[in-house]
Amino acid sequence: MSKQRAAPFRHHQCCILSAGVQLPCSLGLQTIGELVSELSTGAHHSAAASPEHVADPIGTAAALEALRHGPRGALFVAAVAVSLVLLTWLAFYFLLFLPRGPIG
Numbered sequence: 001m002s003k004q005r006a007a008p009f010r011h012h013q014c015c016i017l018s019a020g021v022q023l024p025c026s027l028g029l030q031t032i033g034e035l036v037s038e039l040s041t042g043a044h045h046s047a048a049a050s051p052e053h054v055a056d057p058i059g060t061a062a063a064l065e066a067l068r069h070g071p072r073g074a075l076f077v078a079a080v081a082v083s084l085v086l087l088t089w090l091a092f093y094f095l096l097f098l099p100r101g102p103i104g
Contacts, residue, residue, distance in 0.1 A: 058066075
């Protein structure tokens with residue numbers, strides 16, 4: 001049984017990129033990669049740079065008030081998570097390990 005290498009798929013001897021650019025397939029992968037790199041490194045404008053997507057500035061007093069009570073929620077979530085893990089471990093210990101008796 002002879003192994004045949006599959007030929008690359010070519011549509012009318014050109015490569016069509018997602019930007020709608022058509023390149024001849026005879027260029028080679030490295031050349032196509034360089035062209036795509038040049039196309040993608042153009043000026044990019046982020047939506048965060050526009051003024052309507054930036055939060056209004058707050059005063060120092062409001063910032064200090066927010067930071068004063070900030071970690072309470074995070075500490076509460078962490079305490080609930082740790083207590084659930086501890087309760088699960090205790091349930092496994094008392095309901096599964098101890099009833100089985102000693103090993104050996």
